[in-house]
Amino acid sequence: MLHLVIADSELELVPKSIRNHPVVVNYARRKGKRPEEVLLDSTYHHTALKKLEDGERRGRPDIVHICLLNALESIADKKGLLRVYVHTRNDEVIYIKPETRIPRNYNRFVGLMESLFKNRVVPRDLELLRMEKKGLKELIDEIKPDGVFIMHENGELLKPQEFGKTLAEIHEPLVVVGGFSHGDFRSEILGKKISIYKAPLMAWTVVNEVITNFEHWVF
Amino acid sequence: MLHLVIADSELELVPKSIRNHPVVVNYARRKGKRPEEVLLDSTYHHTALKKLEDGERRGRPDIVHICLLNALESIADKKGLLRVYVHTRNDEVIYIKPETRIPRNYNRFVGLMESLFKNRVVPRDLELLRMEKKGLKELIDEIKPDGVFIMHENGELLKPQEFGKTLAEIHEPLVVVGGFSHGDFRSEILGKKISIYKAPLMAWTVVNEVITNFEHWVF
Numbered sequence: 001m002l003h004l005v006i007a008d009s010e011l012e013l014v015p016k017s018i019r020n021h022p023v024v025v026n027y028a029r030r031k032g033k034r035p036e037e038v039l040l041d042s043t044y045h046h047t048a049l050k051k052l053e054d055g056e057r058r059g060r061p062d063i064v065h066i067c068l069l070n071a072l073e074s075i076a077d078k079k080g081l082l083r084v085y086v087h088t089r090n091d092e093v094i095y096i097k098p099e100t101r102i103p104r105n106y107n108r109f110v111g112l113m114e115s116l117f118k119n120r121v122v123p124r125d126l127e128l129l130r131m132e133k134k135g136l137k138e139l140i141d142e143i144k145p146d147g148v149f150i151m152h153e154n155g156e157l158l159k160p161q162e163f164g165k166t167l168a169e170i171h172e173p174l175v176v177v178g179g180f181s182h183g184d185f186r187s188e189i190l191g192k193k194i195s196i197y198k199a200p201l202m203a204w205t206v207v208n209e210v211i212t213n214f215e216h217w218v219f
Numbered sequence: 220m221l222h223l224v225i226a227d228s229e230l231e232l233v234p235k236s237i238r239n240h241p242v243v244v245n246y247a248r249r250k251g252k253r254p255e256e257v258l259l260d261s262t263y264h265h266t267a268l269k270k271l272e273d274g275e276r277r278g279r280p281d282i283v284h285i286c287l288l289n290a291l292e293s294i295a296d297k298k299g300l301l302r303v304y305v306h307t308r309n310d311e312v313i314y315i316k317p318e319t320r321i322p323r324n325y326n327r328f329v330g331l332m333e334s335l336f337k338n339r340v341v342p343r344d345l346e347l348l349r350m351e352k353k354g355l356k357e358l359i360d361e362i363k364p365d366g367v368f369i370m371h372e373n374g375e376l377l378k379p380q381e382f383g384k385t386l387a388e389i390h391e392p393l394v395v396v397g398g399f400s401h402g403d404f405r406s407e408i409l410g411k412k413i414s415i416y417k418a419p420l421m422a423w424t425v426v427n428e429v430i431t432n433f434e435h436w437v438f
Contacts, residue, residue, distance in 0.1 A: 043324040062323045066288055073421040075379070075428065104281045105262040106325035160294070161435050202292040209294065212431040216380050 001172055002076060002214050003143050004207065006067050007087045007136050008186045009179030010060035013117050014040045014048075021048035037118065039110050057183050058089070064179055065109045066204040068102045074211045081218060082211065085139060086179065089186060093134040100128040136176075136187040145174035148191030151206050152178075155193030163194055164213025173214075177206050220391055221295060221433050222362050223426065225286050226306045226355050227405045228398030229279035232336050233259045233267075240267035256337065258329050276402050277308070283398055284328045285423040287321045293430045300437060301430065304358060305398065308405060312353040319347040355395075355406040364393035367410030370425045371397075374412030382413055383432025392433075396425050 014024050019035040027044050028035040042049055042059035049055035064086055076082040077098055086094040094116065103109045112122060112129070121127045140148060147170045149163075158166070167173045178185055180203070196209055233243050238254040246263050247254040259278035261268055268274035283305055295301040296317055305313040313335065322328045331341060331348070340346045359367060366389045368382075377385070386392045397404055399422070415428055 041324075043327065062325070066285065066323075069285055069421075070289065070423065070427060073424045075416055075420070075424070078416070078418065104285075106281070108262065160431070197294055197297070199297065201294070202288075204289065205292045205294070208289060208427040209431055212379065212428055213435070216432070216435065 001081055001083060002167060002211070003083050003085070003145055003172065003174040004071055004210065005085045005087055005136070005139065005174065005176045006064060006179040006203065006207075007176045007189070009064050009086050009088045010058050011064050011086065011088045011113065011179070012040050012058070012090055013114075014038055014045070015052065018045070018048040018051055021045075021051070023048050033114070037114060039113055039117075041110070054183070057180050060179070060181060061110055061113060062106065063181065063203050065102070065106055067177070067179065067207045068096070069104065070204055070207050071211060072096070072098070072100055072102055074215070076211050076215045081215075087134075087136050087139060087187070091133065091135045093132050093139050095130045095132070097126075097128045136189060140174060140189070143174055144172070146170045146172045148174050148176065148189070150176045150185070150189050150191045150193045151196070151210070152193040153195055153200055155195040157195045157198065160196045160209040160213045161216060163196055163210070164215075165217050167210070167214045168217030175210050177203055177210070179203055220300055220302060221386060221430070222302050222304070222364055222391065222393040223290055223429065224304045224306055224355070224358065224393065224395045225283060225398040225422065225426075226395045226408070228283050228305050228307045229277050230283050230305065230307045230332065230398070231259050231277070231309055232333075233257055233264070234271065237264070237267040237270055240264075240270070242267050252333070256333060258332055258336075260329070273402070276399050279398070279400060280329055280332060281325065282400065282422050284321070284325055286396070286398065286426045287315070288323065289423055289426050290430060291315070291317070291319055291321055293434070295430050295434050300434075306353075306355050306358060306406070310352065310354045312351050312358050314349045314351070316345075316347045355408060359393060359408070362393055363391070365389045365391045367393050367395065367408070369395045369404070369408050369410045369412045370415070370429070371404075371412040372414055372419055374414040376414045376417065379415045379428040379432045380435060382415055382429070383434075384436050386429070386433045387436030394429050396422055396429070398422055
């Protein structure tokens with residue numbers, strides 16, 4: 001079983017300090033929600049983000065969305081060989097049942113995440129998604145993997161297929177992929193740093209390479 | 220060079236027969252556009268779609284978006300080994316320069332496609348995306364590939380890595396992936412039908428498997 005953690009994801013509700021900013025107020029009003037109920041989104045809150053620490057990287061639910069669509073529709077997931085977790089910049093962890101069908105439409109996905117932040121589980125009956133206050137280290141300790149690999153620009157350079165083979169040779173490997181577009185991990189993580197390409201890749205590209213090259217050796 | 224065609228994609232402007240439907244009129248008004256200028260989108264035009272032929276499969280710009288984000292951010296694309304084309308249900312072809320950075324945000328992508336339908340090239344100076352009236356057969360004749368493979372549920376079952384090897388052994392292979400969620404291809408295509416899994420997969424999952432398993436053998 002491969003455990004995939006999308007870590008330090010830029011997924012959060014609008015922080016308190018910018019809830020009165022006009023772009024946020026108008027955005028929330030258009031959606032019929034209160035500012036504290038909507039996800040921070042760099043596409044719409046750009047001018048407000050400039051006032052926040054790390055503003056240039058925050059508010060990226062799109063990265064989480066694309067990573068999840070790819071992971072949860074992968075062959076590895078369908079074969080029951082994959083578990084996916086989302087860890088956020090504010091140390092929340094989203095547990096996702098492997099049979100979950102993530103909304104294909106981005107706006108619906110955002111609505112689902114807003115509901116998850118509010119209710120902590122969605123839907124109430126099936127509990128396909130569940131959010132807990134938890135740090136990355138705590139999550140990894142809980143999963144108890146047999147090896148932890150951190151996808152990192154400065155890691156040991158391996159061909160994707162070589163890395164896939166490494167993963168397949170371990171009983172319960174765990175791979176950490178950063179759920180952000182630039183900068184480094186905020187969390188401290190103990191594990192082996194791996195790079196699969198000589199230049200930066202998007203988070204979802206790394207997710208695709210890790211999963212398909214893992215599949216290659218286990219099927 | 221691998222040529223990837225997302226074929227019979229459910230990407231179109233709202234058809235004439237439903238431009239007066241309330242859900243379409245309201246949707247266009249909210250966007251500040253005329254009904255004939257907006258993309259058909261099953262998420263928002265569901266009740267109007269019921270009145271259309273093939274209504275249950277039409278209006279899926281999201282599938283094209285996710286396929287393009289994956290393909291154009293792949294390692295194969297960065298290495299200059301991939302060309303991607305989108306063919307639509309109304310026989311338009313979108314040519315995409317490999318250096319194109321597709322908007323990550325879905326609503327921005329929809330805006331870009333609406334602009335492309337209107338102006339036929341975007342942006343005007345760089346012409347990263349260009350749309351032409353063209354059938355799938357005509358596109359394939361123009362590319363002149365050394366082999367055509369159609370990803371199809373009823374095709375010959377090959378492991379993804381076996382199929383990747385097949386592709387890598389051909390100088391200019393062309394792979395056709397359906398840009399729709401259910402049903403069959405509408406276009407007639409001459410080529411070898413291939414299946415990489417015993418059950419249906421999402422279009423973007425097939426795109427990911429084809430590209431990463433092709434990379435495996437050529438790097």
